[in-house]
């Protein structure tokens with residue numbers, strides 16, 4: 001890794017986000033001897049919110065928290081720096097990046113790996129905000145145990161919905177899965193488990209119109225009858241209808257996103273902004289899993305490493321406090 005004439009505390013890479021993608025990237029950056037800082041407000045990220053992971057190669061079965069801990073320990077086995085903070089701004093000046101945090105720190109870096117993941121997509125129906133945490137939830141692992149021997153519903157039709165229902169069936173007496181489409185589209189193995197689970201009832205071609213209750217949730221109103229009734233009496237609703245990319249910081253730094261707001265990357269995890277790479281659920285890749293996020297993170301590191309080697313980072317002589325410029329060696 002060329003050091004050039006760098007008097008300042010300039011990182012080779014600042015990784016924003018410490019989920020699977022960011023932690024995988026940090027491990028690889030450490031391995032490549034890159035001067036690395038990883039910043040996140042939640043070390044471990046989304047995978048820690050799922051109970052069982054059975055599709056991460058090399059581990060037949062482990063909890064999401066164990067997988068996150070393994071990734072973190074592997075990254076920490078190399079010389080990297082870690083900071084728990086929220087990034088509030090990323091700006092590029094004269095070819096280098098400045099990363100600002102809510103702790104009023106500013107870090108300089110030659111490259112960025114953006115791996116901020118997603119937030120829960122909301123149902124946007126009456127009662128959702130009113131009963132938030134009073135029967136409306138987004139994470140079965142976090143809140144499912146409250147509903148021992150109660151009736152709950154999962155709203156959603158993908159693999160996350162299937163997994164949430166399976167987990168909730170360990171506590172609840174009955175779990176409805178409310179699917180807008182004509183079938184549950186989970187992984188086949190999870191669909192089979194749902195079908196065989198006597199506590200779970202999948203209801204298809206139906207939409208939730210409203211969440212009803214008084215101080216807490218008492219039921220949901222549907223757009224057509226289920227078991228002869230348009231209201232299902234229950235104690236909690238778990239929304240599992242997908243996620244929204246947390247891409248605003250990247251957008252503000254000039255990075256292109258698609259119509260869903262996902263950061264657009266190529267097969268080398270490059271964005272349209274030179275030196276700015278991205279990985280994981282925040283990106284426009286269709287299949288979003290722990291392993292795909294790690295793969296994009298590792299690819300991003302290799303691209304960042306190559307980018308640094310292909311460019312020269314120079315402090316103007318006699319003006320070392322000024323911005324560092326980037327010049328492409330190939331152009332010389």
Ligand SMILES: Cc1cc2nc3c(=O)[nH]c(=O)nc-3n(C[C@H](O)[C@H](O)[C@H](O)COP(=O)(O)OP(=O)(O)OC[C@H]3O[C@@H](n4cnc5c(N)ncnc54)[C@H](O)[C@@H]3O)c2cc1C
Pocket residue numbers: 016017018019020021022039040041042043044045046047049050052053054055056085086087088115116117118160163164246249279280281282288289290291293
């Ligand atoms: C219910 C459920 C079950 C799942 N089960 C599986 C499974 O069995 N197998 C599997 O492979 N995948 C599973 N997934 C998908 C998997 O969890 C994700 O694909 C993966 O965790 C995404 O990792 P990521 O690093 O891209 O994002 P995340 O894990 O979301 O990490 C984002 C990181 O960015 C940080 N961050 C965001 N904004 C900022 C900011 N402004 N400043 C600082 N830090 C910031 C967060 O704190 C966090 O550290 C499941 C998902 C869900 C919801």
